[in-house]
Amino acid sequence: xxxxxxxxxxxxxxxxxxxxxxxxxxxxxxxxxxxxxxxxxxxxxxxxxxxxxxxxxxxxxxxxxxxxxxxxxxxxxxxxxxxxxxxxxxxxxxxxxxxxxxxxxxxxxxxxxxxxxxxxxxxxxxxxxxxxxxxxxxxxxxxxxxxxxxxxxxxxxxxxxxxxxxxxxxxxx
Numbered sequence: 001x002x003x004x005x006x007x008x009x010x011x012x013x014x015x016x017x018x019x020x021x022x023x024x025x026x027x028x029x030x031x032x033x034x035x036x037x038x039x040x041x042x043x044x045x046x047x048x049x050x051x052x053x054x055x056x057x058x059x060x061x062x063x064x065x066x067x068x069x070x071x072x073x074x075x076x077x078x079x080x081x082x083x084x085x086x087x088x089x090x091x092x093x094x095x096x097x098x099x100x101x102x103x104x105x106x107x108x109x110x111x112x113x114x115x116x117x118x119x120x121x122x123x124x125x126x127x128x129x130x131x132x133x134x135x136x137x138x139x140x141x142x143x144x145x146x147x148x149x150x151x152x153x154x155x156x157x158x159x160x161x162x163x164x165x166x167x168x169x170x171x172x173x
Contacts, residue, residue, distance in 0.1 A: 003168035010164030015157040022149055026142045043138060064114045071110060075103045 024042065031040035079099045084091040094102075 003165060003172070006168045007161045007164035010167065011157045011160035014160030014163070015153050018149070018153045018156040019146075022142075022145050025145070026138050029138070041138075043133070043141070063118065064111060068107070071107060072103065075106055079103070 026041050026043055028039060028041060031038045031044065033039075076099075079094065079102060083094075
């Protein structure tokens with residue numbers, strides 16, 4: 001009788017250990033600060049290591065030259081059409097040469113602001129990505145992993161029962 005209890009307890013323990021490994025990937029959902037040490041789930045730690053900001057950093061300089069024609073066209077449209085419609089008096093003082101100078105000034109200012117803008121955008125994207133993964137996808141992934149590892153947990157339960165039986169055989173004289 002004691003041998004069966006030991007085997008069942010060992011089997012339950014191994015099942016619980018294999019189940020808790022899966023749960024530890026997603027627990028805690030929000031980081032917990034213990035002293036100076038933050039305790040967070042393995043999923044959050046992996047997400048934070050994703051090189052999202054590095055990918056954006058690599059494309060910073062090329063991106064501005066890529067969108068420069070778009071900016072130029074929109075600035076042209078702004079100065080020649082929308083600004084004149086909103087402030088008709090300005091059209092008397094602005095000619096093609098002034099518009100060209102204003103466009104140069106605006107493009108140079110945008111060229112200087114663009115890296116900082118992209119950096120802020122990448123930080124925002126990374127924070128949004130983390131929150132979307134943790135709020136929306138983490139429960140789905142957890143359910144999928146729990147279901148996918150069900151056979152492994154039963155195998156670990158059976159191995160635990162066998163191991164408990166072996167322990168009992170060695171402990172009895």
